[in-house]
Amino acid sequence: MTEYPVSASRRVAGRVVAGLLAAFVAVLLLGGLWIGVRGAMAYGHVVDARAAAADAQQSLSDPAQAAEVIDRISEHTSAARALTGDPVWALAAGLPWIGPQLDAVATLTRTADDVATTAIAPLAEVATSFSVDSLRPQEGRFDVAALADLHEPAVTSAARLAAASEEVARIRPENLLAPLREPVAEVQDLFADVAVGADALGRATALMPAMLGAEGPRDYLVLFQNNAEWRSLGGIAGAMAVVHTEDGRISLSAQGSTRDFQRYADPVLPLSPELEEIYALRPAQFVQNVTQIPDFTVGAPLAREMWQREFGSQLSGVVAVDPVTLSYLLQATGPVTLPTGDVLSAETAVPLLLNEVYQRYEAPAQQDAFFAAATAAVFDTLSSGTADPAKLVDALARAGSERRLYLWNADEADQAILDGTSLQGRLPETDAEATRFGVYLNDGTGSKMDYYMNVAASVGWCTDTEGSPDALLSVRLRSDAPADAAALPDYITGGGSFGTPAGTTETVAYLYLPEGAEIVAAQPGGTASQPTAGFGGGMHEGRRVLTWATNLLPGEEATVIVRVRTPATPVLEAVVTPTMREVESAELAPGCTPTGQ
Structure with a gap:
C-alpha cells in the first residue's frame, strides 16, 4: 500500500477541527449541565410558589393577608423566570426535540410570573383594605360601595389573566415528553379556570351594585x-x-x-x-x-x-x-x-x-x-x-x-355584561374550538314523575371508512320509579289527566345539533311497550332540532343515537338539562372515542 505524506497545513487543520469538535461537545455538556442545574433550581422555586399559592387560597377568609402572600409567590416566580430566561436557555430552546420542552418550561415560568406580579397585584392591593364582611348584608344591607371599589382592579386582573391563559394555551402538550405533558395540561386548565374566575369577578362587581339598587330601586x-x-x-x-x-x-x-x-x-x-x-x-x-x-x-x-x-x-x-x-x-x-x-x-x-x-x-x-x-x-x-x-x-x-x-x-x-356567560342560558355554540350538542328534556306527563328519572349522555368522535370525522351523541333515559308507581298520589303521577297512564313517564327531548352539522344517522329508541314514532323537529337559530318522545314504565329505558358530519374540534360536549342527579355516561357506538361532557 502506498503511503502519502501528510502536509503540515493538513495536520494543523485536523487539530483545529478536532479542537472545535471537542469545544462544541464541551459547550453542549456545559450547556446541558447549566440547563439541568438551573432547571432544577427553577423547579424548586415553582414548588415553593405553589405552596404559597395554597396559603393564598386559605387566606380568603382574611383578604388583608393576601398582599403578603402574593409577594412571596412573586419572589419565587420571578426567580424561576430568571433561571429559565437566560441566553443559554433561549438558545437551547431553538434546538430540535429538546427545544420545545425547554420553550414550554420557559413559557410557563414567564406567564406564572406575569400573573403573580402584574395580574393579581391590583386585587392584592385592594385586598389589604377589604374585609370579607363586606360581602355580608348588615341588617339587610350590602355594602355596594365596597363592591364597586373592586371593579377596576378586577377588570385589570381579568384582562391580564386572560392574556396569560391564551399564551399558555398555545403550548401543544402532544409535542412534549411524557413527564411534561400532564403538568403542562394541568397548568393550562388552571390558568383557564383562574381567567374565568377573574372575568366573573369583573362582571359581578360591575353588575351587582346596580342590581342591589345603588342607582335606584x-x-x-x-x-x-x-x-x-x-x-x-x-x-x-x-x-x-x-x-x-x-x-x-x-x-x-x-x-x-x-x-x-x-x-x-x-x-x-x-x-x-x-x-x-x-x-x-x-x-x-x-x-x-x-x-x-x-x-x-x-x-x-x-x-x-x-x-x-x-x-x-x-x-x-x-x-x-x-x-x-x-x-x-x-x-x-x-x-x-x-x-x-x-x-x-x-x-x-x-x-x-x-x-x-x-x-x-x-x-x-x-x-x-x-x-x-x-x-x-x-x-x-x-x-x-x-x-x-x-x-x-x-x-x-x-x-x-x-x-x-x-x-x-x-x-x-x-x-x-353577562354576554358569553352561562348565566344568560343561551343555546350551545359551536366554533373552531368546540362542537356542542344540546339535550333538552321536557315532561309530557303533567306530573312530578321526573323525580324518578335518570339521564345518561355521552359524545364522541367517530371515524368512518373514508377517515372523515363524525360527532356522535348518545342519550339514554331510564325510569327508576317504584314498580307500584301507579299507586302514588295523583299530583305525582298526573293521574292520567294529560293522556299518559298513571305510573308511566312521558318525556319529550329536544336534541339540538351543532350549527352546520349534517346528519349521517339518527336512531330514535323506543321500548317494547311504547315503540318510537320517529323524530319531529325544526330549525332554531341555525341549529337542526330533533324532537324525540318516549313513554317509560318503571324500570324501562330508551336510547337515542345521532351521528353527524362536522369538522373536528378540540372540544366536543353535550349541554344537558340540569336535573336533580348527575348525568351518567351512555354507551357509544364501536369505533367512537368518548370525550368529556
Whole structure:
C-alpha cells in the first residue's frame, strides 16, 4: 500500500477541527449541565410558589393577608423566570426535540410570573383594605360601595389573566415528553379556570351594585324551577317571589305560584315562526312553560310580562334557580327550620321540595303554602348575614357552572355584561374550538314523575371508512320509579289527566345539533311497550332540532343515537338539562372515542 505524506497545513487543520469538535461537545455538556442545574433550581422555586399559592387560597377568609402572600409567590416566580430566561436557555430552546420542552418550561415560568406580579397585584392591593364582611348584608344591607371599589382592579386582573391563559394555551402538550405533558395540561386548565374566575369577578362587581339598587330601586322576579317536572332549562316555573333592592337593602316584596296565572288565549309576547314550529305557542301562554325554550333570554321576558299582567308591577329582571342550587346555598347558611318544623338542609332540600311535599299534601293550595313558607325562611336566613360569604360565593359559582342559575336584566347595558356567560342560558355554540350538542328534556306527563328519572349522555368522535370525522351523541333515559308507581298520589303521577297512564313517564327531548352539522344517522329508541314514532323537529337559530318522545314504565329505558358530519374540534360536549342527579355516561357506538361532557 502506498503511503502519502501528510502536509503540515493538513495536520494543523485536523487539530483545529478536532479542537472545535471537542469545544462544541464541551459547550453542549456545559450547556446541558447549566440547563439541568438551573432547571432544577427553577423547579424548586415553582414548588415553593405553589405552596404559597395554597396559603393564598386559605387566606380568603382574611383578604388583608393576601398582599403578603402574593409577594412571596412573586419572589419565587420571578426567580424561576430568571433561571429559565437566560441566553443559554433561549438558545437551547431553538434546538430540535429538546427545544420545545425547554420553550414550554420557559413559557410557563414567564406567564406564572406575569400573573403573580402584574395580574393579581391590583386585587392584592385592594385586598389589604377589604374585609370579607363586606360581602355580608348588615341588617339587610350590602355594602355596594365596597363592591364597586373592586371593579377596576378586577377588570385589570381579568384582562391580564386572560392574556396569560391564551399564551399558555398555545403550548401543544402532544409535542412534549411524557413527564411534561400532564403538568403542562394541568397548568393550562388552571390558568383557564383562574381567567374565568377573574372575568366573573369583573362582571359581578360591575353588575351587582346596580342590581342591589345603588342607582335606584329595582325589583327582580325569582323563578324556582321544579326539577321533578322537567323543562329544557331545568323544570317548570313553580313557586316564585319578587325581591326588592334599594341602596343595598334587600327585601321580599311578593310571592306567587302558578295558580296565580291564567292560560293566555294569545301569546303574551310574539314567538318567532321557527319557535312556533317546534314548541307551538305554549311557552308564551303558560307560566309553567316559560323555561321550555332552551334560551333564558326568550323565556325570562315571557315570565316578566305574565307577572306584570297579573300583578301590575314592572320588573327589572328575572332570576331562575332550582332546589339543587338551594342545597348548595344551605351549605353556606347551615340548616333552616321551617314553620312546619321541617329542617331544610343541604341533604334534605331536594327530596323534601321535589317529592315529599307532594306525598304529604294532596291539595295544591297546601303545597303552595309550604313552598311560600320555605322561600320566606331561606330568604330571611340569607339576608340576615349569617351565611359564610366564601361558601356562598362557591355555591353560586357552582350553580352557575352547572347551568342551574340564570339571570336576565331588562336593562340592555346590564344584560350585555353577562354576554358569553352561562348565566344568560343561551343555546350551545359551536366554533373552531368546540362542537356542542344540546339535550333538552321536557315532561309530557303533567306530573312530578321526573323525580324518578335518570339521564345518561355521552359524545364522541367517530371515524368512518373514508377517515372523515363524525360527532356522535348518545342519550339514554331510564325510569327508576317504584314498580307500584301507579299507586302514588295523583299530583305525582298526573293521574292520567294529560293522556299518559298513571305510573308511566312521558318525556319529550329536544336534541339540538351543532350549527352546520349534517346528519349521517339518527336512531330514535323506543321500548317494547311504547315503540318510537320517529323524530319531529325544526330549525332554531341555525341549529337542526330533533324532537324525540318516549313513554317509560318503571324500570324501562330508551336510547337515542345521532351521528353527524362536522369538522373536528378540540372540544366536543353535550349541554344537558340540569336535573336533580348527575348525568351518567351512555354507551357509544364501536369505533367512537368518548370525550368529556
